[in-house]
Amino acid sequence: MALREILRYPDKRLKEPGEPVLEVTGEIHALLEDMALTMYAAPGVGLAATQIGIPLRIFVLDLTSGEEPSDLRVFINPDVVEHRGQIVWEEGCLSFPGIREDIERAEWIKIRALDKDGKPFEMEGDGLFAVAVQHEMDHLDGVLLVDRVSLLRRRLIHRAMIKKNRSKELPEPAEAGAL
Numbered sequence: 001m002a003l004r005e006i007l008r009y010p011d012k013r014l015k016e017p018g019e020p021v022l023e024v025t026g027e028i029h030a031l032l033e034d035m036a037l038t039m040y041a042a043p044g045v046g047l048a049a050t051q052i053g054i055p056l057r058i059f060v061l062d063l064t065s066g067e068e069p070s071d072l073r074v075f076i077n078p079d080v081v082e083h084r085g086q087i088v089w090e091e092g093c094l095s096f097p098g099i100r101e102d103i104e105r106a107e108w109i110k111i112r113a114l115d116k117d118g119k120p121f122e123m124e125g126d127g128l129f130a131v132a133v134q135h136e137m138d139h140l141d142g143v144l145l146v147d148r149v150s151l152l153r154r155r156l157i158h159r160a161m162i163k164k165n166r167s168k169e170l171p172e173p174a175e176a177g178a179l
């Protein structure tokens with residue numbers, strides 16, 4: 001297992017959409033372990049493969065944010081098959097340390113995906129689950145937090161991130177609940 005580097009905006013690889021996983025192999029299992037390790041170390045509650053520069057449609061979630069017992073969920077080739085309502089949630093992103101933005105999302109979603117054994121499953125929920133899934137699905141399409149805010153906010157975030165990336169200080173720890 002190895003800790004992977006989480007790409008930070010404006011790294012161009014974050015804009016690259018993920019490709020479907022053709023077969024859940026041992027290599028994919030190793031990647032899933034690295035992704036979970038990297039997410040917990042950040043710490044975050046979700047991480048998409050595209051955030052570590054792997055352009056595959058995979059993300060991991062653990063909404064317990066470090067509490068015991070943990071609840072790691074793996075989503076391979078996910079699709080949102082149903083959604084309802086609207087909710088505004090203040091989201092943080094591991095690729096935008098220190099930034100939080102109000103984003104509008106569907107309030108409830110049903111997702112279909114493959115688990116770590118390549119078996120299809122469905123899961124539904126609202127609140128943080130629905131928000132986190134939609135945030136990670138965005139990552140798999142190369143869509144970032146900055147693509148969901150006003151032009152003014154986008155410019156401000158862009159400038160703030162350029163400044164953060166240039167500073168010689170240690171990277172800030174992730175915001176609680178970052179995705």
Ligand code: ZN
Nearest residue numbers: 093094095179
């Ligand atoms: Zn994110």
